[in-house]
Amino acid sequence: xxxxxxxxxxxxxxxxxxxxxxxxxxxxxxxxxxxxxxxxxxxxxxxxxxxxxxxxxxxxxxxxxxxxxxxxxxxxxxxxxxxxxxxxxxxxxxxxxxxxxxxxxxxxxxxxxxxxxxxxxxxxxxxxxxxxxxxxxxxxxxxxxxxxxxx
Numbered sequence: 001x002x003x004x005x006x007x008x009x010x011x012x013x014x015x016x017x018x019x020x021x022x023x024x025x026x027x028x029x030x031x032x033x034x035x036x037x038x039x040x041x042x043x044x045x046x047x048x049x050x051x052x053x054x055x056x057x058x059x060x061x062x063x064x065x066x067x068x069x070x071x072x073x074x075x076x077x078x079x080x081x082x083x084x085x086x087x088x089x090x091x092x093x094x095x096x097x098x099x100x101x102x103x104x105x106x107x108x109x110x111x112x113x114x115x116x117x118x119x120x121x122x123x124x125x126x127x128x129x130x131x132x133x134x135x136x137x138x139x140x141x142x143x144x145x146x147x148x149x150x151x
Contacts, residue, residue: 057088057138063116064090064136074102081139089139098131100124 058064064082074080078097082090094101106122108115109130117133124131 052138052140054136054138057090058084059090059136059138061116062118062136063114066110066113066115069115074106077102082136089141091137091139093134093137094122095132095134098122098124098129100127100129101131 054060058068064084068085070083070085072080072082072092077099078094080092082092084090101122101124104127105125107125109121109123110116111120115133115136117135119133121130121132123129
């Protein structure tokens with residue numbers, strides 16, 4: 001199942017990527033093969049996402065090993081990117097918005113050597129607000145125009 005965050009990122013990038021074609025002057029000749037090539041590279045990237053096996057990212061039974069985590073960076077108060085050893089990234093989603101976690105920071109509340117969705121929590125520093133982890137999903141960087149041009 002493709003994560004909504006990933007799908008929205010790819011759709012917005014696809015729209016931004018193809019928007020340049022409609023803004024070109026009519027007297028400019030656009031190579032149709034380049035358009036097809038760019039579109040096919042985006043579609044290939046989307047197909048790769050659908051085939052992703054969470055085990056390849058170190059996600060097993062909704063848990064990740066704490067010893068494989070390099071860093072956790074909250075992108076808003078409900079989601080974070082977890083940088084893992086081996087250059088893999090995981091999208092961590094909280095059960096609900098955890099006000100202040102991005103700005104104030106957090107303390108991890110775990111019971112073992114794994115960080116698990118539905119069981120472990122983060123506590124916002126200086127607020128005592130405790131928030132549960134909803135899920136871990138493989139994260140693949142959105143494709144850029146430069147990436148599409150190289151394929």
